[in-house]
Amino acid sequence: SQQGEEDPQALSIQEGENATMNCSYKTSINNLQWYRQNSGRGLVHLILIRSNEREKHSGRLRVTLDTSKKSSSLLITASRAADTASYFCATDALFAQKLVFGQGTRLTINP
Amino acid sequence: DAGITQSPRHKVTETGTPVTLRCHQTENHRYMYWYRQDPGHGLRLIHYSYGVKDTDKGEVSDGYSVSRSKTEDFLLTLESATSSQTSVYFCAISDRRGGMREETQYFGPGTRLLVL
Numbered sequence: 001s002q003q004g005e006e007d008p009q010a011l012s013i014q015e016g017e018n019a020t021m022n023c024s025y026k027t028s029i030n031n032l033q034w035y036r037q038n039s040g041r042g043l044v045h046l047i048l049i050r051s052n053e054r055e056k057h058s059g060r061l062r063v064t065l066d067t068s069k070k071s072s073s074l075l076i077t078a079s080r081a082a083d084t085a086s087y088f089c090a091t092d093a094l095f096a097q098k099l100v101f102g103q104g105t106r107l108t109i110n111p
Numbered sequence: 112d113a114g115i116t117q118s119p120r121h122k123v124t125e126t127g128t129p130v131t132l133r134c135h136q137t138e139n140h141r142y143m144y145w146y147r148q149d150p151g152h153g154l155r156l157i158h159y160s161y162g163v164k165d166t167d168k169g170e171v172s173d174g175y176s177v178s179r180s181k182t183e184d185f186l187l188t189l190e191s192a193t194s195s196q197t198s199v200y201f202c203a204i205s206d207r208r209g210g211m212r213e214e215t216q217y218f219g220p221g222t223r224l225l226v227l
Binding site for chain 1: 115142144146151152153154155156159161167169201203214215216217218219220221
């Protein structure tokens with residue numbers, strides 16, 4: 001089964017609003033990553049947060065990690081139409097040589 | 112797409128025929144991965160390679176084989192294609208090294224495969 005599970009599965013908001021999506025996972029991790037996928041394209045890495053970090057920022061992105069709850073959230077502030085995409089979390093578990101991806105959140109930004 | 116190409120980009124084939132998908136990278140990265148993406152299942156790992164001739168199974172490896180004879184090429188073969196293998200296949204690469212615990216994967220553009 002998937003290590004990471006995103007919530008919600010789909011999110012639709014107005015341009016300019018903030019978008020928050022969540023990821024829960026099951027085992028101990030080295031780091032957690034977020035990726036974006038535009039329709040018909042491959043995934044693109046957005047941000048990585050280590051297990052000893054609690055919050056990280058990159059431009060309009062803010063990621064939090066709570067290892068005690070085994071959860072992470074991705075916040076996109078001041079959303080734009082170009083942010084319309086699917087967003088996936090991926091966990092890099094301890095002793096693993098591979099990432100495990102969740103099922104993704106489909107984000108739609110309405111103009 | 113970070114110097115990763117996949118071929119073909121689209122393929123229609125019939126049940127029972129063998130199919131080979133190719134992933135080519137120009138980044139000289141050690142690790143290469145094959146995923147399939149299906150609605151409701153997200154991205155699932157099929158096989159991966161951690162060096163030339165070094166491969167291992169992923170979550171959904173049944174019915175698939177891989178080969179890596181050169182650093183830059185990673186081939187995925189469907190021995191006898193079935194309709195359940197209709198999917199979008201993505202190749203990814205990473206530069207994970209021994210002892211390095213942070214890995215970013217770079218994805219190719221994908222191959223859409225339809226098995227009739």
